[in-house]
Amino acid sequence: MLTTRSTNLKAKSTFRCLHLKRCVITRLSTRVDHILAFIRDGIGVSDRLSEPQDLSDMAKFRFKMPPICFIVARSSAHNVIGCEGKLPWKLRSDLRRFRSLTIKHAVIMGRKTFDSIGQPLPNRFNVVVSRSRLLSETEIDLHGTDTKILHTKSTEDALFCSDIFTILNEAGKIFVIGGAEIYKRFSPVVDRVYLTEVHTELEGDAYFTEDFPRETWRLVHSEKVVKTPEDEFESSFHILDKKSSSNRLRSFSEIAAKKMTRHPYMRTVNNNDAKLIEGYAFRQSKNAASAQFHFSFPDA
Numbered sequence: 001m002l003t004t005r006s007t008n009l010k011a012k013s014t015f016r017c018l019h020l021k022r023c024v025i026t027r028l029s030t031r032v033d034h035i036l037a038f039i040r041d042g043i044g045v046s047d048r049l050s051e052p053q054d055l056s057d058m059a060k061f062r063f064k065m066p067p068i069c070f071i072v073a074r075s076s077a078h079n080v081i082g083c084e085g086k087l088p089w090k091l092r093s094d095l096r097r098f099r100s101l102t103i104k105h106a107v108i109m110g111r112k113t114f115d116s117i118g119q120p121l122p123n124r125f126n127v128v129v130s131r132s133r134l135l136s137e138t139e140i141d142l143h144g145t146d147t148k149i150l151h152t153k154s155t156e157d158a159l160f161c162s163d164i165f166t167i168l169n170e171a172g173k174i175f176v177i178g179g180a181e182i183y184k185r186f187s188p189v190v191d192r193v194y195l196t197e198v199h200t201e202l203e204g205d206a207y208f209t210e211d212f213p214r215e216t217w218r219l220v221h222s223e224k225v226v227k228t229p230e231d232e233f234e235s236s237f238h239i240l241d242k243k244s245s246s247n248r249l250r251s252f253s254e255i256a257a258k259k260m261t262r263h264p265y266m267r268t269v270n271n272n273d274a275k276l277i278e279g280y281a282f283r284q285s286k287n288a289a290s291a292q293f294h295f296s297f298p299d300a
């Protein structure tokens with residue numbers, strides 16, 4: 001009898017010990033998850049300060065972000081894309097294609113490209129990256145519901161906001177529209193490239209030198225563009241897909257943490273949007289059948 005009781009006591013204390021260990025491991029893995037997220041996505045330290053403390057398993061769940069596409073026109077000789085802050089050619093047919101592909105999407109650009117365009121692209125979520133110049137928060141939505149402009153201080157913030165915009169608007173993909181510096185910065189995470197090759201040899205000062213080795217890239221479309229009287233040069237248009245997708249992931253807790261930083265764009269996102277994010281995560285989840293998400297933002 002005594003032996004049975006002491007065995008029971010031992011079993012209970014072993015169970016408690018195991019339970020405690022499991023709790024500690026869960027908390028530690030939550031932290032590790034966030035540290036990994038921080039390293040992988042390069043979100044700034046300040047973004048993490050107001051991270052919610054009560055992190056459930058659901059909050060840790062990481063789901064796939066929309067694919068990133070480059071859209072770029074370069075000269076077939078020397079890979080020139082720009083000269084003295086401008087496009088070095090007039091190609092009406094290419095501009096028309098650019099518009100139809102990017103309309104209603106997030107378009108990420110460097111400040112110099114924004115300056116060269118001179119105004120936000122209509123019916124798009126214009127995300128302009130600049131270390132030096134920022135619009136005030138109220139200027140996010142100056143241009144009506146369909147034309148938005150957002151200045152961000154970092155490419156990481158630009159991508160974060162574009163991810164959320166793309167999820168909420170079911171836009172499907174994000175466009176990086178240049179220039180040279182910005183293409184370089186996003187090169188590790190690009191999934192698809194819409195490439196116009198302009199058949200000309202001219203001088204320039206901005207280049208897109210990315211090459212597309214067959215081991216890494218698949219050519220999914222190629223056409224010779226019929227030159228119209230409004231096109232200065234002959235051109236070809238290609239679509240290339242990266243064979244292994246960049247597979248960018250974010251967690252609910254990361255999104256909630258960003259909201260808590262009162263980031264200008266995230267301030268416009270509310271709990272109805274949280275439901276849309278939840279639905280998106282559900283669709284992206286490989287185990288969608290078993291996934292149960294109930295995401296809402298903590299009170300700011």
Ligand SMILES: NC(=O)c1ccc[n+]([C@@H]2O[C@H](COP(=O)([O-])OP(=O)(O)OC[C@H]3O[C@@H](n4cnc5c(N)ncnc54)[C@H](OP(=O)(O)O)[C@@H]3O)[C@@H](O)[C@H]2O)c1
Nearest residue numbers: 073082085086110111112113130131132178179180181182
């Ligand atoms: N042919 C095409 O398809 C195509 C497409 C786009 C552009 N272009 C051409 O390309 C040229 C512009 O290219 P570019 O390389 O000179 O300039 P860019 O990439 O358009 O912009 C560079 C600027 O972006 C900001 N920036 C870059 N990296 C950043 C970072 N990590 N964090 C925060 N801000 C960052 C900085 O702005 P601040 O200086 O304000 O800090 C930097 O000066 C123009 O001639 C344009 O016409 C051609």
